[in-house]
Amino acid sequence: xxxxxxxxxxxxxxxxxxxxxxxxxxxxxxxxxxxxxxxxxxxxxxxxxxxxxxxxxxxxxxxxxxxxxxxxxxxxxxxxxxxxxxxxxxxxxxxxxxxxxxxxxxxxxxxxxxxxxxxxxxxxxxxxxxxxxxxxxxxxxxxxxxxxxx
Amino acid sequence: xxxxxxxxxxxxxxxxxxxxxxxxxxxxxxxxxxxxxxxxxxxxxxxxxxxxxxxxxxxxxxxxxxxxxxxxxxxxxxxxxxxxxxxxxxxxx
Numbered sequence: 119x120x121x122x123x124x125x126x127x128x129x130x131x132x133x134x135x136x137x138x139x140x141x142x143x144x145x146x147x148x149x150x151x152x153x154x155x156x157x158x159x160x161x162x163x164x165x166x167x168x169x170x171x172x173x174x175x176x177x178x179x180x181x182x183x184x185x186x187x188x189x190x191x192x193x194x195x196x197x198x199x200x201x202x203x204x205x206x207x208x209x210x211x212x213x214x215x216x217x218x219x220x221x222x223x224x225x226x227x228x229x230x231x232x233x234x235x236x237x238x239x240x241x242x243x244x245x246x247x248x249x250x251x252x253x254x255x256x257x258x259x260x261x262x263x264x265x266x267x268x
Numbered sequence: 269x270x271x272x273x274x275x276x277x278x279x280x281x282x283x284x285x286x287x288x289x290x291x292x293x294x295x296x297x298x299x300x301x302x303x304x305x306x307x308x309x310x311x312x313x314x315x316x317x318x319x320x321x322x323x324x325x326x327x328x329x330x331x332x333x334x335x336x337x338x339x340x341x342x343x344x345x346x347x348x349x350x351x352x353x354x355x356x357x358x359x360x361x
Contacts, residue, residue, distance in 0.1 A: 174338075
């Protein structure tokens with residue numbers, strides 16, 4: 119399954135090994151792992167909780183994956199996104215792309231991350247010493263996604 | 269004489285994240301008035317509830333909408349049986 123939404127952690131090495139599956143046509147693997155940081159907007163963060171829209175998430179991420187496959191000549195693509203409560207240093211998201219060459223793999227990986235950040239229905243809430251707060255969307259994320267259009 | 273068509277059509281409305289918290293509501297079922305045929309019209313209707321609804325769904329607030337679990341816009345058509353979701357800009361990844 120190229121898209122997984124789950125509470126459990128994941129093993130990056132095992133996931134990439136399974137994705138490439140010993141295919142001799144694969145000459146490049148690009149991957150991105152997003153992690154929980156212990157600080158945001160100047161405040162200490164002790165944990166984050168990821169909420170999502172269960173009926174829509176899988177479909178929305180699948181659509182992003184299909185678009186990446188249509189745009190670039192890649193072999194396969196894997197997205198794992200965690201939900202629930204996570205702590206600093208925990209893994210949040212994995213995007214891994216296999217292809218014949220690095221150019222398409224790098225680009226597809228970055229595209230999927232940019233679109234995940236702006237089009238997939240996930241929301242982060244973080245706990246700080248002064249209480250819990252919802253994380254605001256960043257205009258820099260919109261700008262990053264915007265460069266793939268047109 | 270023609271009988272009036274049954275207007276028992278309802279829609280499900282969902283709210284997520286900060287919006288769900290401040291409105292104090294995760295979902296509701298509403299009879300869809302015949303004239304209300306877009307996501308934007310529904311949002312405007314919900315504003316008429318006043319109070320927090322008027323503030324949080326105000327036109328200048330960044331609120332996203334999905335119709336039947338696909339990202340939509342104010343002019344997306346809605347029909348009885350649809351699932352319409354309102355939520356803040358997403359922050360995953």
